[in-house]
Amino acid sequence: MPPTNTSILQPEVMTARSPGFKLLLTLVRLGIGIGLLVYLAKSGIIDLHTLSKLATEWGISITAIALLIFDVFLMSLRLSWLFRPQGLHLSLRMSLQLTFVGFFFATFAPGSAGGDIARLFYATKENGGRKTEIVAVVIFDRLLGLFSMLLLPLLFAPLFPKLIQGAPALRYLLVTVALIAACMLAGFLVCLWNQSILDLLGRKSFGFPKWRSLAIRGLETIRSYRHSPKMLGSALGVSMLANLSLIGVTALGVLVVSPSALEMKMCLVIPMGYIANSLPLTPGGLGVGETAFNALFVIAGSHGGAEALLCWRIWSAIVGILGLIFYLRGLGFSIVKTTEDR
Numbered sequence: 001m002p003p004t005n006t007s008i009l010q011p012e013v014m015t016a017r018s019p020g021f022k023l024l025l026t027l028v029r030l031g032i033g034i035g036l037l038v039y040l041a042k043s044g045i046i047d048l049h050t051l052s053k054l055a056t057e058w059g060i061s062i063t064a065i066a067l068l069i070f071d072v073f074l075m076s077l078r079l080s081w082l083f084r085p086q087g088l089h090l091s092l093r094m095s096l097q098l099t100f101v102g103f104f105f106a107t108f109a110p111g112s113a114g115g116d117i118a119r120l121f122y123a124t125k126e127n128g129g130r131k132t133e134i135v136a137v138v139i140f141d142r143l144l145g146l147f148s149m150l151l152l153p154l155l156f157a158p159l160f161p162k163l164i165q166g167a168p169a170l171r172y173l174l175v176t177v178a179l180i181a182a183c184m185l186a187g188f189l190v191c192l193w194n195q196s197i198l199d200l201l202g203r204k205s206f207g208f209p210k211w212r213s214l215a216i217r218g219l220e221t222i223r224s225y226r227h228s229p230k231m232l233g234s235a236l237g238v239s240m241l242a243n244l245s246l247i248g249v250t251a252l253g254v255l256v257v258s259p260s261a262l263e264m265k266m267c268l269v270i271p272m273g274y275i276a277n278s279l280p281l282t283p284g285g286l287g288v289g290e291t292a293f294n295a296l297f298v299i300a301g302s303h304g305g306a307e308a309l310l311c312w313r314i315w316s317a318i319v320g321i322l323g324l325i326f327y328l329r330g331l332g333f334s335i336v337k338t339t340e341d342r
Contacts, residue, residue, distance in 0.1 A: 050257040050307050054314060057256050061315065064252045067245045068319045074242035075099050078235045079141045085228040086133050086221060090123075097326045098122055104323025107316050116142055132214050136221040143184065146278065148239035150181040152247070152271040160268050167299050173272055191222045247271065253311030258304030261297070269296045273305065 054061055076095040083090045090098075098119055106115025120138050124131045157164060157174055164170055191197070197219060225232055247270045254262045273296050277289030290306040297305030 050304075053256050054311065060252050060256055064249045064311070064315045065318055067249045067252075068315055069322075071242045071245045071249070072096070072099050072103055072319065074238050074245070075141075075145065078144070078238045078242070079138070081231055081235050081238075082137050082141050082144075083134075085224045085231065086130075086137060088130065088133070088137075100323035101327050102323070103316075104320040104327060107313075107320035107323075132217040133221045136218040140222060140225075144235060145239050145242070146275075147181060147184050148236060149243050149271055149275055149278075150177050150184070151240065152243055153177055153268050154181065156268045156271075160265055163265055163268070163300060169299050170268075170296075173296075177272065177275065188222070191219055192226045243271065243274075246274065249315065250274075250308050250312055253308035253315075254304055256311055257307035258302075261302040261304045263302065265300050265302070269300045269302070269305070272296055273309065277309070 073096065076092060076099040079099065080090045080092050080095040101122060102115035102119040104115075105118040116138070120135055123138055124134050153174060154177060164174065247267060250270045250273075251262060251266055254266060270293075273289065273293040276292030276296075289309050293305030293309045295305075297303055
């Protein structure tokens with residue numbers, strides 16, 4: 001009797017790595033996001049009719065789109081700078097194209113990390129020899145952007161003592177933001193100056209030689225920034241300016257949907273809304289961001305937060321079309337060119 005082919009008889013198990021599971025997870029997350037939007041609309045928290053004002057407020061829309069393009073320019077400049085300490089060169093022109101393509105995928109792709117994956121793919125496509133270093137730089141660029149966003153509400157907090165004193169929930173959120181920022185900074189400083197981590201990874205007894213080698217190269221990439229403090233400071237400053245422009249875009253959204261709610265305290269509330277929007281709970285923070293913005297605006301005694309974020313999404317979709325153009329044209333074959341190591 002011939003042996004039975006058990007692989008045919010047994011049903012295929014959907015694992016966490018299978019395409020089917022990933023598609024199912026994406027659809028579930030997308031469904032949650034859309035469900036939250038429907039709930040916000042049916043409960044009256046979001047008034048979709050107010051978004052029709054975008055069709056008449058052309059001056060505000062053009063200004064918002066210009067600010068978003070300026071934001072992309074600043075992020076491109078930051079990424080270009082962060083490659084320099086690695087002995088690598090990424091021109092500002094190519095960095096702009098790479099960032100615009102990432103912006104397109106972050107806006108339209110069904111996954112929350114679509115923009116980062118697209119940037120990693122194109123940045124490493126023709127640079128296999130330094131792939132680990134490039135990946136480390138792109139991830140560090142993303143973390144630096146998040147860290148600067150965490151700093152903004154902490155910097156603005158001293159300007160609104162009465163608001164914070166009268167809103168315990170806001171105080172707890174600020175403490176949480178401060179703890180996350182402190183952990184990120186501490187982790188970076190440990191990677192920068194703690195040689196014992198490299199020594200531990202270098203031991204043969206540690207196992208997993210391939211992954212150990214990749215971890216060592218990635219850590220050494222981060223450690224190289226200790227020789228470029230001025231560049232790091234400049235990159236952080238540019239990142240802060242980029243996030244301030246993002247606050248400006250959202251403030252313009254508030255001006256469209258609820259002009260009476262436009263106050264200086266938005267500088268404190270909006271960054272925390274974007275921190276919540278960056279959580280990978282739904283694709284692009286869809287629904288989660290609107291819920292967070294609405295709650296934060298209510299805590300601050302304002303309204304129109306969810307609609308303002310929807311304005312940002314619409315303007316971002318328009319800017320994302322530029323990324324689509326670069327994507328369709330192609331980014332060439334050499335994005336990062338190796339220079340002499342410093």
